[in-house]
Amino acid sequence: MIQLVTQSVPTIRRDGKDPLLQIRDLEVGFKTQYGVVPAVRGVSLTLYAGQTLAIVGESGSGKTTTAQAIINLLAGTGQVTGGQILFEGRDLTTLSAQDMQGVRGSLIGYVPQDPMSNLNPVWNIGFQVEEAIKANSDLRGKDLRARTIAVLKEAGLSDAQDRLKQYPHQFSGGMRQRVLIGIGLSSRPKLLIADEPTSALDVTVQRQILDHLGTLTRDYGTSVLFITHDLGLAAERAEQLVVMYKGKIVESGPSKEILANPQHPYTQRLVAAAPSLASKRIQAKKHDEAANIYSAGGTDTALIDRAAIREELAPTRDLITVEGISKMYRIRTQGLKYTELLAVNDISFGIKKGTTSAIVGESGSGKSTVAKLILQLETLTSGRIEFDGSDVAGLRGKDLLNFRRRVQPVFQDPYGSLDPQYNVGNTIAEPLLAHKIGTKKERQARVLELLDQVSMPAATQFRYPSELSGGQRQRIAIARALALKPDVLVLDEAVSALDVLVQGQILNLLTELQTELQLTYLFITHDLAVVRLVADNVCVMQKGRIVEAASTDDVFDNPQQSYTQELLAAIPGGDFVFGR
Amino acid sequence: MPSNAHPTGPGSTGSDSRGQDSSGQGHFVAAIEDTPVAPVDRLDETQKARSTWADAWESMRRRPTFWVSSVLILLIMIVALFPSWFASVPPNSNCLLANSNGVPSADHPFGFTRLGCDVYARVIFGTQASVTVGVLATFLVTVVGIIVGALAGYYGGFLDAIVSRVGDIFFAVPTVLGAIVLLSVVPERTPVVIALVMSIFAWPQIARIMRGAVLTARNSDYVTASVALGVSKFKILLRHVLPNAIAPVIVIATVSLGTFIVAEATLSFLGIGLGSDIMSWGNDIGQAQTTIRTAPQVLLYPAGALSITVLAFLMLGDVVRDALDPQARARR
Numbered sequence: 001m002i003q004l005v006t007q008s009v010p011t012i013r014r015d016g017k018d019p020l021l022q023i024r025d026l027e028v029g030f031k032t033q034y035g036v037v038p039a040v041r042g043v044s045l046t047l048y049a050g051q052t053l054a055i056v057g058e059s060g061s062g063k064t065t066t067a068q069a070i071i072n073l074l075a076g077t078g079q080v081t082g083g084q085i086l087f088e089g090r091d092l093t094t095l096s097a098q099d100m101q102g103v104r105g106s107l108i109g110y111v112p113q114d115p116m117s118n119l120n121p122v123w124n125i126g127f128q129v130e131e132a133i134k135a136n137s138d139l140r141g142k143d144l145r146a147r148t149i150a151v152l153k154e155a156g157l158s159d160a161q162d163r164l165k166q167y168p169h170q171f172s173g174g175m176r177q178r179v180l181i182g183i184g185l186s187s188r189p190k191l192l193i194a195d196e197p198t199s200a201l202d203v204t205v206q207r208q209i210l211d212h213l214g215t216l217t218r219d220y221g222t223s224v225l226f227i228t229h230d231l232g233l234a235a236e237r238a239e240q241l242v243v244m245y246k247g248k249i250v251e252s253g254p255s256k257e258i259l260a261n262p263q264h265p266y267t268q269r270l271v272a273a274a275p276s277l278a279s280k281r282i283q284a285k286k287h288d289e290a291a292n293i294y295s296a297g298g299t300d301t302a303l304i305d306r307a308a309i310r311e312e313l314a315p316t317r318d319l320i321t322v323e324g325i326s327k328m329y330r331i332r333t334q335g336l337k338y339t340e341l342l343a344v345n346d347i348s349f350g351i352k353k354g355t356t357s358a359i360v361g362e363s364g365s366g367k368s369t370v371a372k373l374i375l376q377l378e379t380l381t382s383g384r385i386e387f388d389g390s391d392v393a394g395l396r397g398k399d400l401l402n403f404r405r406r407v408q409p410v411f412q413d414p415y416g417s418l419d420p421q422y423n424v425g426n427t428i429a430e431p432l433l434a435h436k437i438g439t440k441k442e443r444q445a446r447v448l449e450l451l452d453q454v455s456m457p458a459a460t461q462f463r464y465p466s467e468l469s470g471g472q473r474q475r476i477a478i479a480r481a482l483a484l485k486p487d488v489l490v491l492d493e494a495v496s497a498l499d500v501l502v503q504g505q506i507l508n509l510l511t512e513l514q515t516e517l518q519l520t521y522l523f524i525t526h527d528l529a530v531v532r533l534v535a536d537n538v539c540v541m542q543k544g545r546i547v548e549a550a551s552t553d554d555v556f557d558n559p560q561q562s563y564t565q566e567l568l569a570a571i572p573g574g575d576f577v578f579g580r
Numbered sequence: 581m582p583s584n585a586h587p588t589g590p591g592s593t594g595s596d597s598r599g600q601d602s603s604g605q606g607h608f609v610a611a612i613e614d615t616p617v618a619p620v621d622r623l624d625e626t627q628k629a630r631s632t633w634a635d636a637w638e639s640m641r642r643r644p645t646f647w648v649s650s651v652l653i654l655l656i657m658i659v660a661l662f663p664s665w666f667a668s669v670p671p672n673s674n675c676l677l678a679n680s681n682g683v684p685s686a687d688h689p690f691g692f693t694r695l696g697c698d699v700y701a702r703v704i705f706g707t708q709a710s711v712t713v714g715v716l717a718t719f720l721v722t723v724v725g726i727i728v729g730a731l732a733g734y735y736g737g738f739l740d741a742i743v744s745r746v747g748d749i750f751f752a753v754p755t756v757l758g759a760i761v762l763l764s765v766v767p768e769r770t771p772v773v774i775a776l777v778m779s780i781f782a783w784p785q786i787a788r789i790m791r792g793a794v795l796t797a798r799n800s801d802y803v804t805a806s807v808a809l810g811v812s813k814f815k816i817l818l819r820h821v822l823p824n825a826i827a828p829v830i831v832i833a834t835v836s837l838g839t840f841i842v843a844e845a846t847l848s849f850l851g852i853g854l855g856s857d858i859m860s861w862g863n864d865i866g867q868a869q870t871t872i873r874t875a876p877q878v879l880l881y882p883a884g885a886l887s888i889t890v891l892a893f894l895m896l897g898d899v900v901r902d903a904l905d906p907q908a909r910a911r912r
Contacts, residue, residue: 014605250609251610257607375808377804423631430809456623471620
């Protein structure tokens, strides 16, 4: 099927206009001690003035590298090894460092991924914006100051004048991202590259910022190149879509067309795994292909049956009862003065055995503190937590150890929660060792059994965490948590750091384990779409309080509180129907 | 080979080719043969399992500096342990004043001291004292520093406050100055005594580094995970915190071995180090002062031996630091 086109690349035009950016067969490699490793392999894309294009793909697919190659900001040893990047007809790969400086900022703006680390903490915000404007214009003195304020106001900081002298740490994540967008757009570039501009932010903030970015780019006719892992965002905000996988483009074209009717098997897999509000709870059912589990069509009867069985099995008494718990933190402000922060404010809920309850909230809502309180990693300020009929506050010694055996955590960061010096076998055996369970041989056998339960090959036991991917590490963390045959798993943002396909796999695994081992889950997350997939009941938290608590279907189909409605509405592409 | 192919995708809708589409934005689907889809997140079982230490070794193995410094250090250690293998002439037995400040010859390649002793033999036999002081002091400082730093950093609070302040007090006294004061009152100045005295003033440096590293490791997620699994606090320190905090200490210890040898030489040069009856590079350098113009070889050879030894340890420290530095090690 492959035919080589020998003539020169045909001139590409649309409506009689030349493209603003045209990438042809771009190749980027990174030099390592093992030779040049290709990261981008023959990528071609076209972007016209005023258009928005999104590049989606999992981590390591080369999407960020492609974007960085455009403005020659490749990290470390990366270099363009082939192809052309034509911007207004000029090949950016052949420009000198000095000419490139003239392009960066003034013609192509860049909004980096992480608002927390991309502003210099020792300079105030005003200085940093001024610096960017000065680099790309002749404005000085009063004019410069006026322009700085205008730029920040455009980016949505209404009180810019008063905040110029403030430092990055005095700004919230959303505010900082606005400042970065302001800097990126300050010299009215023709193209703005936004690398995951909102993935570190809460959904409601994300929505504001994307709306704002949309308005700004529409007003000035700026083209936008989004880098994102979020298909919903791409569906909602981008006209054109490029799907990358292992450094290559697998599918590209109009975004709605691709997402409604994906052709390449990888795109199909990706689209199938994208959690959206239209998804249904995953049912434990062995599937050869993980992606199939999401397709609700055709399994409706099985679904209803299973839901009925679950309800039947559910005992009347709660396994965990939380009654009016509060947690107060004392924060030192200056010298000996303290202010009090009520992280959790008088909340109550119950969890039935064998069910999944989710606590959803934005950052700072207190949801992780609830998890820590239940795990006995923090002490209660007031209230009562009962586990299986007895109060767990103030458990000591043997009782505490026994409680720990039955209630196990899985943490968010799969890169941090495994000791890098321990191989997988020792990591999984650690809880057995700590509770003095079994002989060495029995422990070894149990490790193999657990690895099998989380679908990892037995040889994994000799691996070290640094050799595993994020999803694989999270499987190991789950295996470790299951080692003691607990009743409850507390999953604190356990899938938030994972790519969507891997996330789907882990959620499937959790559901299968739940049915197999009669586990009870407490699922802490910020991601409502994930909640829909796994939870039976939901508590929505805001500022330390539960604002809404009901069954998952009730919350999603018929949200009572305005805050819940706002959260649901803010999910990008929430109502977009993906092709399944 | 960059291909400009426009293959037809699976179940193609016919809108797949860019060639037909003049805007370059039509629906393009790559050929499956070109972009095979791998199973999601499968473990690559073909690669060998490696720990962080194996990784560090792998990175060190590739550095010529590592091999040069290792061979040098090995040689120095052998000389220190078995000096008689290298110098058949016992250095003090046949000193002849007739040979005073004699020039090098075939039998005596480094020449003679003012007292007519063979310089080569003295350099060889002096290795033992110098290296003993360096190794012993480093060992003591590392052990004390690790224990004190780890306890202070891990348990924090009152213990940390006390230990840190005491450490600061010792830290304020320069090692050599403190050693001069203490050594002027001890009855005997053997290598062991010198090493002990220097350790007293040098442990806070290691303790500080250890404390910092422990503080970082203590707040990591894997420690929280272990707490929640029910592992006891002290066991967490031994099993998780120490192994993850030890790397910077190893780096500093390697470098400080060289500096202790220098410190011993400094003290001996000042006449307050090893007793004059003990052969060491420092003592020899001190005595060579008087003949620096007439017989420079008497100064140059022990000083050269000292420099090479210190350089070897510094180079090794450098390589070890590169290998253990997580930033340099990161691969993916």
